[in-house]
Amino acid sequence: MPSPVDGARGTVGGKARQLLELQRAGFRVPEFLCSPADIGRAIEILGLPLAVRSSASAEDGRDVSFAGQFRSFLNLRTAGEVESAMQACRESVHAPSVADYCRRNAIDPDSLSMGVIVQRMVQPELAGVVFTVNPSTGAEEIVIEACEGLADELLAGRKPALPPDHPLVRRHAPGIGEVARAIQRHFGAPQDIEFAIESGRIHILQSRPVTRIDFAPGTGEWTNADFRDGGVSCAVCTPLMWSLYDYIWEDSLKGFLREIRLLDGDFAAGRMFFGRPYWNLGAVKECLARLPGFVEREFDRDLGVEGHYEGDGRCTPVTLRGILRSLPTLLAIPAIWKRQDRFDRAFLAGGFDALLRRHPLPAADPTAAFRELVHTGYRITETNYFRTIYCASLAKLSFVESFPEADYPALVSALPAMKHLDPTLVLREMAARGETDIGPLLERFAHRSRRELDIRAPRWDEDPEWVSALLKQHGGAAGSDPRPAYEAARADSLARLPWHRRRAFARKLDRLRHFLWLREEMRDLSSRMYHLVRRHVLAIAGQRGLGDDIFFMTFREIVDDDRSNVARGRERHEGFRNFRAPNEIGSRYRFEPGPVRGALRGIGASRGSARGVARVARDIEEAMHVERGSILVCPFTDPGWTPVLDRVAGVVTETGGLLSHAAVICREYGIPAVLGVPGATTRIPDRARVAVHGGGGFVELEDSGRPGDTASSAASENPNKRGAAHGKDT
CATH class of the missing domain: 3.30.470.20 (ATP-grasp fold, B domain)
Structure with missing residues (x-):
């Protein structure tokens, strides 16, 4: 049997490519030929009867299937019937229904071409x-x-x-x-x-x-907002990683809601769908709706959740009774801020290091040591990291509700020095001095990784080639100092306020900036803790001869040496690894991927504008090769991307918001950033010239000529351009 594509005339098409791949992978596919030039020869090879099926260029794709749009013919018993069927199949690409389908899915009908499958009839x-x-x-x-x-x-x-x-x-x-x-x-x-x-x-x-x-009505409402921005849901998640994360998430979220007097009962805080973690959006909204002034649309917009409902959705009116009912919450929050601040300061000042000393390696009993680590050191560190995140969110809410017109991105830039920026600063200094010895880097930043919330990913002390490549690629910073913009925004905001509101402005802004800084410092401790957890896990895997099977066990299964679910865990992980899962799940949401239309708009997370060449990078390995001064276009970033961000002129992501890691880092580096742009990595061609407007929250494709992909600009640009590759203003 010759290859199905030998002697093919014209297009092979999506369906034929899929069948060919399945055949090569060992699945039983009836013998077929693609667009054979000699029908008589095809009959000699395949026999009769035959089937003729469509295989259009865009058919059976990841976003659009063209299901039922083209013609197929069965039980063909003569060469004439086969020839007529092939011709009719090719002509079906011009049917009015196909043109309508193309228009609905933003596909140019003239771009379609038709291949034909001639196949043995089963x-x-x-x-x-x-x-x-x-x-x-x-x-x-x-x-x-x-x-x-x-x-x-x-x-x-x-x-x-x-x-x-x-x-x-x-x-x-x-x-x-x-x-x-x-x-x-x-x-x-x-x-x-x-x-x-x-x-x-x-x-x-x-x-x-x-x-x-x-989704079925009883599913509830779930989202991966904040989980997907470089977090546990940015890709398919292993059972071990989710079991650790869920262990903290389940108690910390509900515990915090109870502390602020918004939760009396119980609910499942997290759940896996399609190999990825989600959190209970519906239950959290139910709690927050107890507060007067709650507006579902505003809550969703802040998280980047696309709400499918009329108007503003669920709203809680501001009434005297409602205000009185919410007093326990309003009184509880300042006390929680004070307690968390006190704990974090002590933890950062030496408490965490003391905790690490309680979990030395190697351990006489690796399993007992791992169990103790998870239930003490890991639980304490991660619970307080999560609580600091919640405190930062409340501080942001308090500030933005009081001063909605304030220039938020500029006002939360230029935070105090943060530990997770230290590797970039050291790389920058080493590159400037021409140093090549990475030994001190590996020792000081052993806990850093390409993917810090993937416990399978090696840390820097296991990945010297990666660190060497980072140093080799580092060519100096492409950003600018954010402090002048912060100081100007703060002075301007205070000048515009009446004198009696200035003290509240300063107090609320300083509290917000402080908790954002604490959050980033606690994030660094979290990375150090995951480094220690990984070392314990690898020690157990080595002792038991588990290899990477250990990552497909939950932490409780590791403690019990229960390997019964490893095969299922692997199958689920591999079965969803390429799936672009929906961001929201529930009966009010529908998963129907397809081309995203309209302007390239998102959240303006870091002020300024930059022009340059877009480089699309779908993972950090691709981002490593992005040239200095380019515009980085990527699905998300996490702390592992920080050294890469130091050399780009602007950033566009598909996920993230004002509090995300990408937003914080771009503001600290003085890099314009537009985050949460749907489909950015597919809508912005690699190497296209683009303009990123961090203040306006939109991106222009300057040389694409595609309708709907540009937005009119009301923002002014600084005429003082920096460098030949791009221009920037702050």
């Missing part, structure tokens, strides 16, 4: 489709819709599916499920698979990504 006893995720409820379960014989009438909606308890379905369901899960694992995303069973063997006729998921 005569099935059972055929149909299998979904590896339930498209109607979002449940991670196998859903089979099948009928006896050919499935063309079933797929067209003219024939009902057999019930699940039908003998044929019962007999073949386990095998169908096993193959479907293997295909999802191969592609790394949920699949919509067409199959046919002939002589007891499962043949795969088509596999494409699931491109639409609805």
Whole structure:
């Protein structure tokens, strides 16, 4: 049997590429040829009868499937029938329904080309489709819709599916499920698979990504906001990492809400969907709605949650009764700020180092030492890091509600020196002096990593090649000093306020800046703690001969040496590794990826404007090669990206908000940044010339010529340009 693409004439197409990949991966695909030039030769190779199927250039893609848009023909028994079917299949690309589908999905109909699959006709006893995720409820379960014989009438909606308890379905369901899960694992995303069973063997006729998921009413409402911005939900998460994170999240979130008198009962704080962590958005809103003045739309906008409801959603009116009811909360918050500040200062001043000394390595009993570390050192560090995050959020809310017109990004820039910026400063100094000895770097910053919230990722003390590459690539800072802009914004704000409000402004701003600084300092301690946890985990893995299986066990399973869920954990991790999961889950949300339209707008997180060449980097390894003075376009950043951010002229991300790590770092480096731009890494072409307007919160594509991708600017630019590659104002 020759290769299916040997002698192909014209387009291969998406469906044929998928089938070819499945065939090469060992799945049973009926023999086929793609767009054969010689129909007679194709019949000699494949025999009769044959099927002719579409394989358009954009068909069965990750965002759009073109399901039901093109024609297919079955049981063709002569060369003439095959030739006519191939011609009709090619012509179907010009159908009015296809043009309408293209318009709805922002695709140029003229860009489509049609390949044709000529395939051996399977005569099935059972055929149909299998979904590896339930498209109607979002449940991670196998859903089979099948009928006896050919499935063309079933797929067209003219024939009902057999019930699940039908003998044929019962007999073949386990095998169908096993193959479907293997295909999802191969592609790394949920699949919509067409199959046919002939002589007891499962043949795969088509596999494409699931491109639409609805959620059942009882699912609740969940989000990965703040988790996805370089956090545990920015990529698929291992069972070990989520078990550690959830251990803290579950108690700290609800404990904090109880302390501020907003939670009386209980709820599940976190949950995994599609291999990624989410937190309970609906339950948190329920708590916050007890406060007078709560506006759901404003809450969602602050988090970057896209609310699908009318108007402002749920709102709590400001009434005297409501204010009186909220007094316990208003009185509790200042006391919590004071307690957390006192703890953090002591912890940073030596408490954390004393805690580390209680967990030495190597340990006589690695398992007992690991259990003690998780339940004491890790719990204390992470709980207080999370509480500091909550305090910073409340401080921001207090400031912004009191002074909504203030220039927030400028006012929270130029924070006191932060430890997680130290590696960049040292790299900058070493590069300037021409030093190459990274030994002191590895010792001082052993806890740093490319991906600090992925416990599988090696830390710097295990990854000297990476650190050497960082030093080699470091060419000096491309940003500017943010302090003048901060001082000017503070002076201007105070000058505009009546005298009796100036003291409150200064007090609330100083508290906000202090907690933002504390949050970043506690983040550094959190990174050091994860470094220690990883070392303990690796010690146990070495002792037991587990290898990286240990990362697919929860921390409790590690303590109990329970390996029963390792295989399932790996399958889930690999099965969702390439899935662009929805940011929100619930009956008010629908997962339907596709081209994002409109202007490139987001959150202006760091003031100033910069022009330059966009470099799209989907991970930190790609970001490493971004040239100095470029505009970095990426899905997110985390602390591991900090040395890279030091040399770019501007930043555009798909996630993040005013309190995110990317926002803090860009403000400290004086780099204009627009965060939370939907689809930025696909909408902004690599090496396109762009302008980033951090003040206005939008990005212009200066040389794309694509409609809808530019926004009119009301912002003025500083005529004093810095360097030939880009211009910048602060």
